[in-house]
Amino acid sequence: MRDNFAGFLLERPAGTVLGPIHIDDTTLRDGEQTAGVVFANEEKLRIAKLLDEVGVYQIEAGIPTMGGAEKEAVAAIAAMDLNCSVLAWNRAVVSDVQASLDCGVDAVAISMSASDIHIEHKLRQSREWVLDSVKRAVVFAKDHNVYVSVNAEDASRADMEFLLAFARTAREAGADRIRFCDTLGILDPFNTFMKIKTVIDVVGIDVEMHTHNDFGMATANAIAGIKAGASYVNTTVNGLGERAGNAALEELAMALQYIEGMSLGLRTDKFRELSEYVAAASNRPIPAWKPIVGANLFVYECENRATATMADPTTYEVFPPEAVGLTRRYVLGKYSGVDTLKRKLEEHGLAVSEDEAVALTYRVRSKSVALKRALFDDELIDTYETEIAAVRDELAEAGPAEEDPVEAAARDAVAALSEVADES
Amino acid sequence: MSPEFVRGAGHVARPMLLGDGVYLVDTTLRDGEQTAGVVFANQEKVRIAKLLSEIGVHELEVGSPWLCVEEREAMKEIASLGLRARTRAFCRNTGDIELAAATGVDGVVFSASTSDKHIAAKYGADRAWVLARAAEAAEQARAAGLSLVISAEDASRTGMDFLLTYATAAQALGAERFRFCDSLSVLDPFLSYQRIQTLVGELDIPVEVHCHNDFGMATANSLAGIRAGARFVTVSVGGLGERTGNAALEEVVMALKHLDGIDIGVSTAHFREISEYVARASSRAIPVWKAIVGTNVFAHESGIHADGVIKNPLTYEVFSPDEVGLARQLVVGKHSGSRTIQHKFKEFGIDLSDHEANEILTLARDMSVELKRSLFEKELMYIYQDFARTNEQRMADEKVGVMDEE
Numbered sequence: 001m002r003d004n005f006a007g008f009l010l011e012r013p014a015g016t017v018l019g020p021i022h023i024d025d026t027t028l029r030d031g032e033q034t035a036g037v038v039f040a041n042e043e044k045l046r047i048a049k050l051l052d053e054v055g056v057y058q059i060e061a062g063i064p065t066m067g068g069a070e071k072e073a074v075a076a077i078a079a080m081d082l083n084c085s086v087l088a089w090n091r092a093v094v095s096d097v098q099a100s101l102d103c104g105v106d107a108v109a110i111s112m113s114a115s116d117i118h119i120e121h122k123l124r125q126s127r128e129w130v131l132d133s134v135k136r137a138v139v140f141a142k143d144h145n146v147y148v149s150v151n152a153e154d155a156s157r158a159d160m161e162f163l164l165a166f167a168r169t170a171r172e173a174g175a176d177r178i179r180f181c182d183t184l185g186i187l188d189p190f191n192t193f194m195k196i197k198t199v200i201d202v203v204g205i206d207v208e209m210h211t212h213n214d215f216g217m218a219t220a221n222a223i224a225g226i227k228a229g230a231s232y233v234n235t236t237v238n239g240l241g242e243r244a245g246n247a248a249l250e251e252l253a254m255a256l257q258y259i260e261g262m263s264l265g266l267r268t269d270k271f272r273e274l275s276e277y278v279a280a281a282s283n284r285p286i287p288a289w290k291p292i293v294g295a296n297l298f299v300y301e302c303e304n305r306a307t308a309t310m311a312d313p314t315t316y317e318v319f320p321p322e323a324v325g326l327t328r329r330y331v332l333g334k335y336s337g338v339d340t341l342k343r344k345l346e347e348h349g350l351a352v353s354e355d356e357a358v359a360l361t362y363r364v365r366s367k368s369v370a371l372k373r374a375l376f377d378d379e380l381i382d383t384y385e386t387e388i389a390a391v392r393d394e395l396a397e398a399g400p401a402e403e404d405p406v407e408a409a410a411r412d413a414v415a416a417l418s419e420v421a422d423e424s
Numbered sequence: 425m426s427p428e429f430v431r432g433a434g435h436v437a438r439p440m441l442l443g444d445g446v447y448l449v450d451t452t453l454r455d456g457e458q459t460a461g462v463v464f465a466n467q468e469k470v471r472i473a474k475l476l477s478e479i480g481v482h483e484l485e486v487g488s489p490w491l492c493v494e495e496r497e498a499m500k501e502i503a504s505l506g507l508r509a510r511t512r513a514f515c516r517n518t519g520d521i522e523l524a525a526a527t528g529v530d531g532v533v534f535s536a537s538t539s540d541k542h543i544a545a546k547y548g549a550d551r552a553w554v555l556a557r558a559a560e561a562a563e564q565a566r567a568a569g570l571s572l573v574i575s576a577e578d579a580s581r582t583g584m585d586f587l588l589t590y591a592t593a594a595q596a597l598g599a600e601r602f603r604f605c606d607s608l609s610v611l612d613p614f615l616s617y618q619r620i621q622t623l624v625g626e627l628d629i630p631v632e633v634h635c636h637n638d639f640g641m642a643t644a645n646s647l648a649g650i651r652a653g654a655r656f657v658t659v660s661v662g663g664l665g666e667r668t669g670n671a672a673l674e675e676v677v678m679a680l681k682h683l684d685g686i687d688i689g690v691s692t693a694h695f696r697e698i699s700e701y702v703a704r705a706s707s708r709a710i711p712v713w714k715a716i717v718g719t720n721v722f723a724h725e726s727g728i729h730a731d732g733v734i735k736n737p738l739t740y741e742v743f744s745p746d747e748v749g750l751a752r753q754l755v756v757g758k759h760s761g762s763r764t765i766q767h768k769f770k771e772f773g774i775d776l777s778d779h780e781a782n783e784i785l786t787l788a789r790d791m792s793v794e795l796k797r798s799l800f801e802k803e804l805m806y807i808y809q810d811f812a813r814t815n816e817q818r819m820a821d822e823k824v825g826v827m828d829e830e
Contacts (some may be wrong), residue, residue: 032758032759033724033725033726033759033792034713034720034724034725035720035724035726035753035755035757036712036720036725036755036757036797036798036800037724037797038757038758038792038793038795038796038797038798039796040793040796066758066759068789068790069793070758108440117736117738117739118732118739121732121736122728122731122732122735122736122739154739159794170617183740184740184741184742185715185742186611186683186742187683188644188647188648188679188683188684189612189613189614189648190613190617190648190651191642193614193684213713213715214715214716214721214742215643215675215678215679215682215683215715215716216640216643216644216663216671216672216675216679216715216716217641217642217643217644217647217679218640219639219640219641220612220613220640220641220643220644220645221644223612223613223641224613224614227614237638239713240713242717242726242729243713243718243720243721243722243723244713244716244718244720244721245713247505248640251639251640254639255612255639255640255641258610258639259610259611259612259615259639261610275704279537283710283796283797284712284713287711288707288708289459289663289664289667289668289669289708290668291637291638291639291640291668292638292639292640294668295461296459296461296667296669297638297667297668299460299461300460300667301459301460301461302458302460304516304546305666307546308542308545311545312545314541315541315542315545316607316608316640316753317548317608318608318609318610331460331461333461333463334457334463334491334492334495335457335458335488335491360526362492363498365491365494366492366493366494367490368463368496369463369495370464371463371465372463372464372707373462373466373707374460374461374463398769401687405431405793421471
């Protein structure tokens with residue numbers, strides 16, 4: 001496998017991304033399908049509007065055949081006159097497709113399992129039945145002039161020969177694209193690349209990536225598929241979706257732009273706002289460390305990084321916080337150094353000498369260890385006010401030579417680093 | 425495949441005897457704690473070190489010795505435990521290595537930035553200066569009898585020519601392995617593969633991959649590095665680390681096991697437990713959707729998925745939940761199907777007909793939409809009780825009607 005992959009790389013340099021990429025966001029469908037998550041219809045409309053403003057190509061709005069509020073929401077979104085395409089999800093059943101057509105969407109996804117394990121154990125049917133069902137549903141949909149995506153569920157576990165037959169059946173019935181679903185998130189980027197390349201080379205149909213994050217690789221696998229030639233990608237805001245979720249819209253868009261050098265022209269500066277709204281509507285707060293939109297991403301505590309970014313943010317930032325609607329902040333804690341301390345004190349109109357800053361930094365670190373967290377600015381001021389006299393006395397009375405030798409070595413290390421920073 | 429460890433005395437480095445395997449270097453206690461806002465109490469550090477060693481992690485990066493007295497005390501205590509896992513301190517210069525030696529750890533990782541941008545901005549120096557610092561550090565580590573790893577910070581933004589110069593220098597200086605850091609996550613798995621493959625081809629010593637998750641690809645990039653020949657991989661529990669974090673221990677281990685067929689002998693059944701402990705100690709709750717250890721990853725609500733899982737768990741599960749210390753749940757909500765309802769009530773000892781299940785499903789879905797969440801089992805029982813009462817009432821009314829007609 002390693003050798004094969006090396007061959008592909010020679011053929012297609014690793015930095016290459018082909019053709020324009022279309023984002024098909026499924027926050028409203030696979031996102032809501034997450035156990036425990038339910039959006040109110042009003043929230044669905046608002047999410048659709050935000051996604052449209054961000055500039056996605058298509059929205060997967062829901063499952064009309066569920067009826068009731070769900071069907072109403074899809075119809076309402078289709079009637080919003082958005083710039084993006086509105087797609088509805090269906091099983092490969094004519095009545096499902098009819099329900100979608102009733103809603104006035106311009107695109108339908110027709111879903112059917114492609115793996116034997118699903119065909120035998122879940123559907124309890126044959127491969128022929130699968131192909132017939134797909135064909136019937138696609139022909140019906142195309143007769144009504146809508147864009148058709150055929151979703152190959154569990155495609156990553158499907159027998160490749162059958163998957164090719166499945167894709168060929170879809171194409172011949174008139175489908176516009178095939179959605180390759182790594183339903184269980186079991187692929188790695190290398191397997192993904194090879195499977196997608198095979199489908200495209202053999203069947204010659206547009207491919208959409210639908211990846212899951214069960215092993216933490218949804219985004220990487222989506223990008224691998226794109227590198228292999230897929231031109232559509234299914235995302236969700238915050239990666240919301242079944243189990244560990246789907247490929248996150250914000251991760252995918254930023255990775256394409258900053259790693260692969262391909263801008264999708266999205267309003268990425270609205271990502272944090274969009275993520276916050278979906279987080280609130282889905283009752284799933286954004287972890288502070290969430291890639292791209294986490295509140296912690298541009299917060300600097302570690303001395304090394306804080307000092308460097310104060311001089312030049314690009315030493316530790318690939319894109320500026322404004323690119324995704326965040327802001328840069330510095331915090332004082334166990335790992336912070338003299339530069340952050342001096343900067344914070346200066347903001348409060350307090351000046352200290354280099355030696356005083358070093359001594360105060362140690363006190364801040366100890367306090368942070370005792371409190372088990374970073375300090376608030378007020379706590380720094382308290383530390384300054386209560387400790388500065390003692391610090392000055394110590395520095396006046398005793399020289400560093402009388403310190404504990406281990407402590408002195410640490411002190412020197414801190415001083416050496418700040419000298420280096422001052423030089424630069 | 426599990427490596428043999430030879431316990432040395434005092435500061436004599438314990439050599440690691442390499443088999444064919446992949447080895448884990450956990451940095452929860454160093455890069456993990458370096459996360460802005462996260463501080464472990466010393467007793468938490470000790471507990472985390474014990475837990476990681478017990479589940480079979482091979483090496484622990486235990487701390488940054490220059491930080492403060494408390495940090496060095498924690499390192500000293502962990503080093504004195506005689507854990508199966510080797511212990512290593514993170515160092516930037518000879519002063520740090522001196523401090524590390526006093527804590528009794530098995531080794532040090534000397535880290536210097538190698539990208540021109542970092543060399544200029546952080547050190548105000550040049551490439552030769554970096555090489556000289558590495559040489560000093562190696563000398564200091566050798567004198568102290570410490571095992572040495574040499575690490576390239578921002579390696580992914582370093583020109584390959586200088587990276588190879590630095591890496592081969594590290595090897596010549598006696599480093600036991602070389603660490604490649606994608607400090608800013610600027611790589612995708614294909615680019616990672618290429619870089620690591622080149623390094624592995626040039627070096628005789630093993631290569632370690634250290635990835636960050638800024639674009640959500642830390643695990644994929646780590647696995648790509650391993651595929652390209654890296655033998656060591658930096659991980660942290662729950663992916664705790666600077667900004668978006670590092671590659672998550674549990675993701676890397678399970679992906680190696682289930683996607684690449686490499687079982688490195690780590691006791692995965694404790695993953696949920698250890699993740700919970702680190703989550704508490706770092707005050708960062710595990711998101712319910714966290715890959716591998718989130719409580720939601722074995723929760724099935726949608727009718728299609730739940731029906732599949734009821735018939736055969738393999739339809740929607742790759743490994744069994746108990747493999748990582750979790751449990752499967754069937755959740756009833758807006759997307760549920762009638763099979764789930766029947767299955768749920770069977771658990772409660774109630775057999776529902778298809779008709780009854782459909783009626784209850786409609787009521788449950790409506791309730792879920794109204795409440796904007798899935799339902800508790802109690803609520804499901806309330807629905808059933810109301811449904812049964814209405815039914816009895818209707819039957820009674822019908823009976824009365826029939827009698828009236830008579």
